[in-house]
Each structure stands twice: as structure tokens, then as C-alpha cells.
Amino acid sequence: MGLTLNHFLVLGALLFCIGLYGALAKRNAIAVLMGIEIMLNAVNVTMVGFSFFNKVKPYSTYLTGQIFAIFIITVAAAEAAVALAMIISIYRKRSTVDVGEINMMKW
């Protein structure tokens, strides 16, 4: 039984929904951020799987999936830096990281 694209797509989908649960259900803002990182990794697994199993000519020649994954990693690193700076800044003002208590923009 060889590996097919479906194996990697199902793996990516499982990781994505676990990360979605973490991002939706957690009260700690850093745990929400970790859920988002899991979701981005799931998308990367899917992209690299598409790149490996792709047979459509220009995209398989130019490794479009892997290039997409590299840009996703870049944006994810920037997102993690900005989000953690925001969390620390909010903690300094409100001394909490509970996303249920950060409601100053709610009306």
C-alpha cells in the first residue's frame, strides 16, 4: 500500500481541526496563538503534499506548493512576533491574558 495524496490531505485536515479547537476553546491568549500555529502547520503539510503529488506541468516543475509553504512560514513568523508583542502589551496594561476579559473594544 503506497502513500497517496489522500493520506497527507487527511493528516492536514485532522491537524487543522485540532488547531481550530485550540484557537476557539482556550481562555489563555498564548494557547489561542499556539492553536493558530497548528493550523498554519496543517496548511503547510497540505501544500507540500500537493507539491509532491502534483502532475500538472508548470506547477510541478516550479514547486509552487513548496514556495507557498515558504511564504506561509515567513508570514507565520511575523504573525507570531506581532501577536506576542500585543499579548505582552495587553498584559502590562490589564495584567491578564484571559481573552474573555480583554473586552475594551466591545460595546
Place this chain on the structure above:
Amino acid sequence: MDLTGLLFWIIAIILVGSALLVVGLRNIVHSALALIVLFAMAAGIYLLLNAEFIAIVQILIYAGAVTILVLFALMLTRTSNLGGSSNPNNKQWWLAAIISTLVGAAIIFAATLSQYSTAQGGSGTAYGTTSACTLPTNNVTYIGQLLYSPTCYSYVLPFEIASLVLLVAIVGAIVVGRED
């Protein structure tokens, strides 16, 4: 079962298990440590898919930089006012479980069973122009050519825009996190 399939199942089981540990553990520092295992196992998946450069980048950026950032943020914030555990669920966690299960089932259905699934396509029609450059066989060399080359088919403009995004993100992080 061949060696690649065996490695895939071992890595996939550790990957999903560590993801469940990240969302399930009561202590958030343990969650962050399980996150390191998850990133390393994702690098193993990339190695199985012949993407050596992305595997190394995954180890360097995710398992190195992002996890260190998360651990620093955990050390700089105190979570004693969250109740007993430092990684608690909110009141709507059952709703989140239902939503994420439905989303996962929809994605798996769309990817494998649906009649429009991409996995059953792949007709292999060739179109577009081919580059005049010789294509390197080494993955790292090839990705380097695809990212930087000014003459061959490459992604130079998105690469430069990505550097701009990083610059803006660094400046934004400093401005937001500055103590004034």
C-alpha cells in the same frame, strides 16, 4: 508495507497525538513543549515528501524561533488568575468541539470522497512556457534559483514583498511592545 509508509504512520500518529496534547494539557508550559514535538514531526513529514529545504526551515524557524518566542511570552505573563490550571477551556468549549469536528469532517469529505476532490484529478495537462534555464536536481539549489534568480522563472517579487512584510512586522512588534 514499505519503509516510507511505516515512517509516515509513525510520524502521523506522533503528530496528531502531540497536537492533541497541545490543546489538552492542563499546564501551558507542557503545551508549549508538546508544540516543539509537533513542529519536529511536521519536519519529518516534509522530509518524506522530498522537501528538504522546508524541513530545515521548519526546524530553524518553528522549533527554534517561534517556540522560544512563545516560551518567553509565557515567562513574561502570569496565569495565576485563570483559575486552577494555566491552560483552561472557556465555557463554550463544547461548541468549539462541535464546530471543529464539523469543519474537519467537511474538509476530509471534500478532499477524499467528494466527486470534485482534487486527489482524484491530476490529468497532467501541460500548458504554459518552459524556462530556458537548466533545472537543478538538488532541492535546496532549486528553491534558491526559484526564489532569487533574476533571469529564470522565479518568485523574486513575492520574495522582496515578504522581506518588506518582515520589516514592518519587526517594527510593529517593537512599537507595540515598547514600554513607555
